Amino acid sequence: MDEQLAFSDDLTGSASQLVWRVLAVDDDINFQRATAFALGDMAVLGKRIELIQAFSSREASMLLAEYDDIALVLLDVVMETEDAGLRLVKSLREVIGNRETRVVLLTGEPGLAPAHEVMRDYDINDYWTKSELGADRLLTVLTAAVRGYSQLKVVSSARRGLQMIVESSNALFCSKSTRDLSAKILSEITSLLGLQAEGIVCVRVEDQVLDAAPNARVVSASGRFTNSIDGDLESLQDPQVVAALRRCLLEQQTLNLSDCTVLFFPQYQAGADYACYIASSRTLSSTEMELLKVFSASISRGLHSVALFSRLEEMAYQDDLLAIPNRNALIRMLDMALNSEAKDQRVLVLVDIDNFSGANTAFGTGYGDFILGLVAKRLRDAFDSSVLIARVRDDLFAILGLKEQVCAADIVALFHHHSRAHELGQVHSLSSVTMHLSDFSGSARAALQDALLALKQAKQLGHDQHGIYDPTLQRAHAESYRLLLALRDAVDAGQISVALQPQVDLQTMRVIGVEALARWRNSDGQMVPPLSFIPLAEATGYILLLGDLLMRLALQAAKQLADAGYPQIRVAINVSAPQLLQHDFVERFKSHLVSAGVAPEQVEVEITESVAMRNFDAVCEKLRALRSMGVEVAIDDFGTGFSSLNYLRVLPADRLKIDRSFVLEIGEVSDQQMIAEAIIQIAARVGMQVIAEGVETQQQADWILQHGCRQAQGYLFAKPMAGAELLDWLGAWSDARS
Known part of the structure; x- marks a missing residue:
């Protein structure tokens, strides 16, 4: 108790706060009861402890969002998932933005989460096993935590006050x-x-x-x-x-x-x-x-x-390099514009120099600074003082003003001086996006973020792109976020499965393989299309967890086939770029093979052409390692990307897949224009097999066989199906051809 008396009264928070709020997050009801008993009559630094309890990370997230004065979180490592506690810490710090609340990580089993790595990679303040946390130790932990919390609150309060001082200076x-x-x-x-x-x-x-x-x-x-x-x-x-x-x-x-x-x-x-x-x-x-x-x-x-x-x-609202307003100033003025009666008359335009980073790399930062200064000067000269010209970041500029004054086409035209192509620092290409404030409802920061996303989407189409902000983008982002949360819940609830679509040898009509395809069936029985959730998982990094799950499910299907007497049927597993480029992908793949009891020869790893070209040398290294184990490799969607045939000659792969879009052309365009035939010939030249997907008619099957493609999959033969249904189908398929 003497330790409590060593701290100054200045560290106990404001006088109006009579308690320290402590949040205990644990799905173990017995531990929660013991914690409540231990903290029942405890006082630290002159204040009693008010305990709040949560039995899941989701419940804890809601409480942390509701209360902004929680001094300490006692957090179990493992709840709904093995990393639920760590994900909650990341949400607290990065999503909610709370840096003051102290976090003590607890685990029932020493070594379950490496303390050194956890303390390094997450903003966690202490780490204990539950067995070590006796009454005396708990008091020491609480005292240190609330002291740190109160000190940070003082610093945070001072920071806000200083910011108010800075912001008030212009008015004064x-x-x-x-x-x-x-x-x-x-x-x-x-x-x-x-x-x-x-x-x-x-x-x-x-x-x-x-x-x-x-x-x-x-x-x-x-x-x-x-x-x-x-x-x-x-x-x-x-x-x-x-x-x-x-x-x-x-x-x-x-x-x-x-x-x-x-x-x-x-x-x-x-x-x-x-x-x-x-x-x-x-x-x-x-x-x-x-x-x-x-x-x-x-x-x-x-x-x-x-x-x-x-x-x-200047420090708060002016760009140091260009002496024009910065992002803070833009946010301030944009907020005023969004809340003014003249909101519907105002427009925000973002302009970005195409390939600025490339020019910076080629010619140095001095050249880059010169270009930025040129852009800033021309923008300042083009508008009067009622229009805000700001540098948001790097080579991204914002122009905020009345519609009749601010037009993206006119802004871009400022830099299109083709008659002076020799001019030093000529800006040849700008991309832009226009946001009419009448189309947006929300905060200034959200408006800027949505405009940035619209610009990013426009720039994905190439250089010199000019887009208009679409208000449906907000709804699309909200829906994507909702879908991501639902996907995580679906993984936890076991709603993700794989369906297996047979692949057939067209000469012998034997089934030579199956492709494992991701399926998501909601609790109401509705199916969610893979094109809805796979790209979302890839964009957010969740594909690592999802892909690992799908790999295990596919290998379980391979084991089921082997046990049923079909060890010769290979199972094709789709692997995304983030998965394949993991440093330990090959080791993880081996581990899954051993755990499933599946021979490598029964498995095929399927990657898209774009994945193969993402990081060619690293991808080749991974593929060679897989093939050395006996695993076959297929290149999916071949012909839909922009890869070089020179790369294809050295790519360690066994099979090219003709995309269904080219198969659909059969019977619709002349043979001289058929891309499918070209792919078949290319595969033969580089010594690869070829398989056509999306075969739906006998005419398509006959055509590809006549042109040298012996393998196919599609609805002509069978739809994707669950493992048990596949075994019944295989029996019927064999009987029909015996």
Whole structure:
């Protein structure tokens, strides 16, 4: 208990907070009961503990979003999943944005999550096994945690206060007179301290005589003192206020009294002695007093010169390199525009220099800076001061103004001087996106983020792209997020499976393989198309977990086939680029093979052409390792990408798959125009087999066989089906041909 007494009262948070909130997250009800019992009568740093309990990471996420004053989270590592606790920490820090709450990770089994790696990779403050956390240890952990939490809250409060000071500087120093400036000072102080405007007075000493009582004039006041503006101290008609102001001016120092604070601004900084009386129903905290000191010093210098605050304004809202507004300034002005009555008349245009990073790499950052300066100058010269020109980041610029002034086509045209192609630093290609603010509802940050996403989508089409923000994009993003959450729940609920589609030798009509295809059946029985969730999983990185699951399910199907007497039927497993390029992919694949009891010769790894070209050397290394084990390799969707035939000659693969889009052309276009025939010939030249997918008619099957393709899959033979259904189908298929 002595450890509690070692800490200063300044570390116990605000006086209004009577408890420390502690969140225990664990699906073990017995541990939760024991925790509640241990913390029941415990007090730390003069406050009792208020325990909140959550029995799942989802429930804990909702509580963390609801409460912003949780001092400590006691977090179990393993709940719904092995990494549920770690994912909750990432959500707390990165999604909710809470950096103050302390997190103590708990585990029932030592070594379940490596303490060193966890503490390195996650913002976790302590790590204990549950058996080590006795009553004394728990008290020590709590004490250290709440102390750290309260210190961070003080720092956070100070940071917010400093930000308010920076943001208020522009308002203060746009003033045309001392009265105007003083009124704004009073307003900013009330905001800074969260006080009522009633009872704030600013006075200035007039012609003080040496050793005489200060003779001051009221230059600004609020509330009941408003009528005293321009009067002397006595016009305030409140002896206590007058006495406090006289004492401040006489002693020439700031006073922090029980019912008020009186700020002092000295003549050598402000041009005259000033005093500002602030009535408060509480004693200001040490943090608030420090903020007032900072603010007072700024005001003092500001009354004599606006130079300091101008510099602060530049640091917060001006780009250092180009001396134009930065992203912060854009967010501020965009927020004002979105909340103004003229919102529907305003437009935001983002412009981005195509391949700027390439030019930077080729010619150096000096050239890049020159280009950025050229763009900034032309934009500034093209618009008057009512239009905001800002640099968002790197080579991304924003233009915010009225529709009749701001047009993306006109902006891009500023840089299309084909007659001066020799000009140093010529910008040949810009991409842009236009957002009409009337099409958007939400915050400024969300608007900028959506505009950036729209620009990114436009640039995926190539250089010199110019798009218009589509409001349905917001709904699409929301739907994608909902689908991702549902996918994670589906994985946990066992709703993900694989369907197996047979592959047939067209000469012998034997089944030579099956392709394992991902399937998601919702709890209501509805199927979710793979094209809806596979790209989403790839875009978010969730494909690593999902792909691992699908690989295990496919290998289980291979084992089922072998046990049923079909060891010669290979199972094709689709592998994405993020999976294949994992440093330990081959080792993980071997481990899954051993666990499933499947021979490598019964498995085929299927990658798309685009995956093969993603990182060619690394991909070839992985594929060679797989083939050396006996695993076959197939290149899916061949012909739909942009790979070089030179690469194809050295690609370690056994089979090319003709995409179904080319199979559908059979009978629709002439043989001279058939891409399928070209792919068959290419495969023969490089010594690969070829298989056609999406075969739906006998005409298509006959054509590909006549042209040298012996293998096919498609609805002509069978649809994708579950493992048990496949075994029945195989029996019927064999009987029909015996």
